[in-house]
Amino acid sequence: MVKRxxxxxxxxxxxxxGHSPDDAVFKEWMEDHRSRNGxxxxxxxxxxxxxxxxxxxxxxxxxxxxxEMEAKGRKPHAA
Numbered sequence: 001m002v003k004r005x006x007x008x009x010x011x012x013x014x015x016x017x018g019h020s021p022d023d024a025v026f027k028e029w030m031e032d033h034r035s036r037n038g039x040x041x042x043x044x045x046x047x048x049x050x051x052x053x054x055x056x057x058x059x060x061x062x063x064x065x066x067x068e069m070e071a072k073g074r075k076p077h078a079a
Contacts, residue, residue: 008040011057016067017048026050029066033059 019026021043033041042053054060 009055011054012060013051013053014060014064014067015046015049015051019049021045021050023050025070029063033063 016026030041030043040055041059044051044053052063054063
């Protein structure tokens, strides 16, 4: 008998430099994501920060916009 593993679709990967999975800002982002009930996220440690793999393209775009806005010192618009 052959065991088969379901391959998850991955829309993309983003790495957030300077953040760790235990970072307060990152935890806030995760809680917001869970409350919006978006797609699945896989989190791991990257070379320069926390790496997040997304199953939905829309979630990846939202997180990318959020990180860019924070880098500029502004809050992202509500989704």
